[in-house]
Amino acid sequence: MNIAVLGTGMVGRSLAVKLAETxxxxxxxxxxVGTTLAVTEVDAMGNLPFKQWCxxxxxIALKSFASAAAxxxxxxxxxxxxxxxxxxxxxxxxxxDGKVIxxxxxxxxxxxxxxxPALKLVNTTSLGEELQKAFPKAYIVxxxxxxxxxxxxxxxxxxGGHNVFMSGDSEEAKVxxxxxxxxxxxxQEQIIDLGGIVYARAMExxxxxxxxxxxxxxxxxxxFELKQPH
Amino acid sequence: MNIAVLGTGMVGRSLAVKLAETxxxxxxxxxxVGTTLAVTEVDAMGNLPFKQWCxxxxxIALKSFASAAAxxxxxxxxxxxxxxxxxxxxxxxxxxDGKVIxxxxxxxxxxxxxxxPALKLVNTTSLGEELQKAFPKAYIVxxxxxxxxxxxxxxxxxxGGHNVFMSGDSEEAKVxxxxxxxxxxxxQEQIIDLGGIVYARAMExxxxxxxxxxxxxxxxxxxFELKQPH
Numbered sequence: 001m002n003i004a005v006l007g008t009g010m011v012g013r014s015l016a017v018k019l020a021e022t023x024x025x026x027x028x029x030x031x032x033v034g035t036t037l038a039v040t041e042v043d044a045m046g047n048l049p050f051k052q053w054c055x056x057x058x059x060i061a062l063k064s065f066a067s068a069a070a071x072x073x074x075x076x077x078x079x080x081x082x083x084x085x086x087x088x089x090x091x092x093x094x095x096x097d098g099k100v101i102x103x104x105x106x107x108x109x110x111x112x113x114x115x116x117p118a119l120k121l122v123n124t125t126s127l128g129e130e131l132q133k134a135f136p137k138a139y140i141v142x143x144x145x146x147x148x149x150x151x152x153x154x155x156x157x158x159x160g161g162h163n164v165f166m167s168g169d170s171e172e173a174k175v176x177x178x179x180x181x182x183x184x185x186x187x188q189e190q191i192i193d194l195g196g197i198v199y200a201r202a203m204e205x206x207x208x209x210x211x212x213x214x215x216x217x218x219x220x221x222x223x224f225e226l227k228q229p230h
Numbered sequence: 231m232n233i234a235v236l237g238t239g240m241v242g243r244s245l246a247v248k249l250a251e252t253x254x255x256x257x258x259x260x261x262x263v264g265t266t267l268a269v270t271e272v273d274a275m276g277n278l279p280f281k282q283w284c285x286x287x288x289x290i291a292l293k294s295f296a297s298a299a300a301x302x303x304x305x306x307x308x309x310x311x312x313x314x315x316x317x318x319x320x321x322x323x324x325x326x327d328g329k330v331i332x333x334x335x336x337x338x339x340x341x342x343x344x345x346x347p348a349l350k351l352v353n354t355t356s357l358g359e360e361l362q363k364a365f366p367k368a369y370i371v372x373x374x375x376x377x378x379x380x381x382x383x384x385x386x387x388x389x390g391g392h393n394v395f396m397s398g399d400s401e402e403a404k405v406x407x408x409x410x411x412x413x414x415x416x417x418q419e420q421i422i423d424l425g426g427i428v429y430a431r432a433m434e435x436x437x438x439x440x441x442x443x444x445x446x447x448x449x450x451x452x453x454f455e456l457k458q459p460h
């Protein structure tokens with residue numbers, strides 16, 4: 001498939017590499033190609049400048065958000081949550097109509113005084129829901145927002161049945177996204193479909209517990225497993 | 231120890247029975263003893279009228295909230311979250327000073343139109359935090375709010391390392407609550423202390439995912455386990 005990964009940070013990079021390795025034609029999208037390629041410094045998270053990173057990735061093209069989206073069947077929204085809506089706005093509803101948009105982003109707000117980030121859209125709504133409302137003819141599927149980027153595409157790094165959640169209004173879109181999750185290494189029984197996009201709020205609110213565990217463990221290499229009595 | 235369980239619903243009953251069985255002197259608290267004992271109908275959740283239930287529980291006394299709290303070293307707040315603050319208000323700060331209050335409650339709001347409940351206090355605060363602010367000389371410990379009442383006191387019903395979280399500003403209070411959790415059957419390695427009461431918000435926000443799993447599974451007999459690479 002032709003897949004666009006919107007966002008050039010570590011989440012976008014992990015997704016793009018895995019998607020390319022599993023046989024897809026991958027284009028990464030960014031606001032301004034020239035600006036992204038002009039970066040020469042390692043970023044605050046220790047990531048290589050994009051130009052240096054992509055030297056070994058000739059199979060992954062870099063284009064503007066709109067150009068990347070135009071050729072894609074499926075889009076991964078791997079931007080900072082604060083930018084998600086603006087990125088889709090910049091592409092425009094017409095280009096997005098009928099496309100599957102896999103929203104892995106989280107709209108977190110950090111303040112100096114609070115020890116935990118807050119969610120900008122929360123409780124009675126969520127980022128996933130608002131994106132679906134803004135682009136009613138696109139098919140938003142929320143998933144993977146609650147696991148670290150390396151675990152997203154390598155779930156086997158944790159043994160056993162830890163889970164990935166998904167939500168979205170289109171059953172067909174979720175079937176396609178589930179296929180991609182399986183290709184990433186997730187097993188069928190690890191994938192929990194919560195139902196419609198309204199349940200994105202449960203997935204996004206769960207992230208605050210994730211953030212605290214990340215602070216405590218000093219790593220994002222963890223996940224949660226649903227356990228029931230035998 | 232002398233322990234008060236505030237609330238006579240199924241959460242309060244499960245806690246009271248377990249605490250009595252593990253050797254504590256247990257008093258349950260209610261708004262109005264006469265009213266609680268006058269109930270003759272099974273409630274909407276299928277629970278026996280309190281009077282009928284307590285016939286087999288001569289070891290558990292029923293008193294007003296304030297009377298129950300007065301004699302207690304530790305209080306369990308097992309009320310509906312919407313009532314938690316009012317129940318503590320009715321007891322009064324003076325009686326609560328220096329006491330450990332184990333807050334297992336959740337302040338959920340149900341609307342007709344939303345498929346999931348919302349949290350009344352969320353994101354930048356939480357019920358646990360607000361109770362601590364309202365009663366600064368009491369020691370609020372948030373725990374068990376994210377597991378079903380039967381699992382609270384019988385964690386062995388699910389095999390393996392599923393977790394219970396706790397948060398609170400007083401290390402001494404948390405040591406006492408941890409002892410009680412151990413006596414309920416939780417193992418040391420299952421208990422995750424998130425830190426100060428500010429982290430109650432992570433525990434309360436996680437509940438929305440719990441609610442969705444409850445809807446999907448049709449039972450509260452489940453929990454989550456933190457998983458890390460070996």
